[in-house]
Amino acid sequence: MVVQEDASGELRLAAYVVPLPGRPPPDEAGLRGFLRERATEPMVPAVVAVVPELPRLSSGKVDRRALRAGAGVAGAEPARAAYADPLPGTETRLAAIWAQVLRTERVGRDDDFFEVGGHSLMALELAARIRDAFGVELPLTVLFDFPTLAALAAEVEAGVPAGSEAGG
Numbered sequence: 001m002v003v004q005e006d007a008s009g010e011l012r013l014a015a016y017v018v019p020l021p022g023r024p025p026p027d028e029a030g031l032r033g034f035l036r037e038r039a040t041e042p043m044v045p046a047v048v049a050v051v052p053e054l055p056r057l058s059s060g061k062v063d064r065r066a067l068r069a070g071a072g073v074a075g076a077e078p079a080r081a082a083y084a085d086p087l088p089g090t091e092t093r094l095a096a097i098w099a100q101v102l103r104t105e106r107v108g109r110d111d112d113f114f115e116v117g118g119h120s121l122m123a124l125e126l127a128a129r130i131r132d133a134f135g136v137e138l139p140l141t142v143l144f145d146f147p148t149l150a151a152l153a154a155e156v157e158a159g160v161p162a163g164s165e166a167g168g
Helices: 028-038 064-069 090-102 120-134 140-145 149-159
Strands: 002-005 011-017 047-050
Touching: 002 064, 011 028, 011 064, 028 047, 090 120, 090 149, 120 140, 120 149, 140 149
Parallel strands: 011 047
Antiparallel strands: 002 011
16 A cells, blocks of 8 residues: 555555466456555545556665556546436436546536545545535544435435525
């Protein structure tokens, strides 16, 4: 595991996993789930990449500098679900907010906030932006319990007062 700078200059934890010889590679999302059950959210890496081997120095030690730079390491970006367009309305508005917070161009309705690079500080920013855009005060736990765009949009809609345009 290393601290790595992402494309936007933010620091994130990245874990690189080499499967045991003769074993199938582990599922990256499953590894993140395993880690999430055993560590607090700030300690769960934003990137979990399964790689065939770790880069090495001529001495045989792991080249941590290469890992931090993502050099020569496939899968250095967070895994994403197969892309599906957000539905019109709340999902589309929420996707625009996610894209700003995550500093990405596109967010799909099945993307998991934490699996595409979000972390607890970004979750705080997301909650504040949701409050400003929709007039809904969501407890931070909702973001952890409903981490996909579609699921969170349903929670936002459930929290919008009847007859309200929710800041639209």
